[in-house]
Amino acid sequence: MTTDTKLHIKEGFLLGIPLVLGYFPIAMAFGLMSKNTGLSFTETWFSSLFVYAGASQFMFLDLIRADVSAGGIILATFLLNLRHLMMSASVSVNLKKSCEKYLPLIGFGITDESFSVLSFNKEKLHLPFVLVIISMAYLAWVAGTIMGYLVGEIIPPTLQTSLSLGLYALFAALLFPSFKVSNKFLILSIISGIIYASIYYMGILTAGWDIIVAILIGSMVGVIIFGKEEDLDE
Amino acid sequence: MNNYIPVIIGMALVTYLPRYLPMRFLRNIKLSKRAMLFLQYIPYTSLSILIVRGILSTELSLMPGAIAGISVAGLVAYWKSNLVLSVFLGIIVSFVIISFS
Numbered sequence A: 001m002t003t004d005t006k007l008h009i010k011e012g013f014l015l016g017i018p019l020v021l022g023y024f025p026i027a028m029a030f031g032l033m034s035k036n037t038g039l040s041f042t043e044t045w046f047s048s049l050f051v052y053a054g055a056s057q058f059m060f061l062d063l064i065r066a067d068v069s070a071g072g073i074i075l076a077t078f079l080l081n082l083r084h085l086m087m088s089a090s091v092s093v094n095l096k097k098s099c100e101k102y103l104p105l106i107g108f109g110i111t112d113e114s115f116s117v118l119s120f121n122k123e124k125l126h127l128p129f130v131l132v133i134i135s136m137a138y139l140a141w142v143a144g145t146i147m148g149y150l151v152g153e154i155i156p157p158t159l160q161t162s163l164s165l166g167l168y169a170l171f172a173a174l175l176f177p178s179f180k181v182s183n184k185f186l187i188l189s190i191i192s193g194i195i196y197a198s199i200y201y202m203g204i205l206t207a208g209w210d211i212i213v214a215i216l217i218g219s220m221v222g223v224i225i226f227g228k229e230e231d232l233d234e
Numbered sequence B: 001m002n003n004y005i006p007v008i009i010g011m012a013l014v015t016y017l018p019r020y021l022p023m024r025f026l027r028n029i030k031l032s033k034r035a036m037l038f039l040q041y042i043p044y045t046s047l048s049i050l051i052v053r054g055i056l057s058t059e060l061s062l063m064p065g066a067i068a069g070i071s072v073a074g075l076v077a078y079w080k081s082n083l084v085l086s087v088f089l090g091i092i093v094s095f096v097i098i099s100f101s
Helices: A003-037 A041-051 A054-065 A070-081 A083-092 A097-108 A112-119 A127-154 A157-175 A183-202 A209-226 B005-026 B033-056 B060-080 B083-099
Strands: none
Touching: A003 A041, A003 A054, A003 A112, A003 A127, A003 A157, A003 B083, A041 A054, A041 A127, A041 B005, A054 A070, A054 B005, A070 A083, A070 B005, A083 A112, A083 A209, A083 B005, A083 B033, A097 A127, A097 B005, A112 A127, A112 A157, A112 B033, A157 B033, A157 B060, A157 B083, A183 A209, A183 B033, A209 B033, B033 B060, B060 B083
16 A cells, blocks of 8 residues: 555544544434334345435425325435435536546445535546545444434433534534635625525425525526636646 | 345445446546536535535534534644644534533
8 A cells, every 4th residue: 555545544544533423322312213213123234225315314204204105205316305406516526536436336425425525626536535424424434323322311302412413513613714815715605695595585495406496596697606717727 | 124235235336336337437537628527626615515415404402513623624734734633623523512402
């Protein structure tokens, strides 16, 4: 192993820690809730192993309780996760050549959280770095689900809530430092936040579409405002 | 429904394709400057949107704890540039506020 590879693994590991800390308790909550919804152990951990999408797995349980059809559940999942199309597109242009053979695997690992960490370290996207981050997050998610199903009752609800807020803390911790780099990221964030809040309160779009539409409008407004002055390397 | 495995497989497919297909196809096309810029802005807009969504969809009683924790994490990261520390402090602040309110 070259020293470069070792460095990339180490960097990936350090950035993977907050993902593990955030995912594990939420996955435990999912495992426990899935058990209480009446899913079998296999169905529960298969959800995390194959679907690997936090929000839609919780939605899955809600929809089962509401007795929604299989087609309805799959369609809702598709809409809720369609936002990853844009995130994956955004990450893909910054992946190093070394990632080429592993794109099917890296694509599988794109979640809101791994996307955030990857896209805010876009100059480091060498294969070992990317693989370490996505595998740590994935393993934490699957292991947490299994633990939650088996012994989920042991975590007090207050602690569970605070730990799950940790993912939003992670988003903020990634986003805020970019405001030092350029004012336009602050402006862009404020504009998108307002756009999303407006869509949310209007209540015209269902969960999934609201995020997608807000990301599209926010980023387009950004291109319109900053497009002229911008040099692509920022 | 008694066996959810087929549904889970369906969910897995519709989740995987939007995550993978852009990687396969976008890397081989030459994108316009505007399209590149659009893709570059997505991390900032989507993170901001996810944070706002997180706050808005939190129960009202938990909102102060959520907002405080998120702000602390963001501000600590702004000054210290230490991701793990920021997230950790954010969680602690949320936990303290939620426990004592």
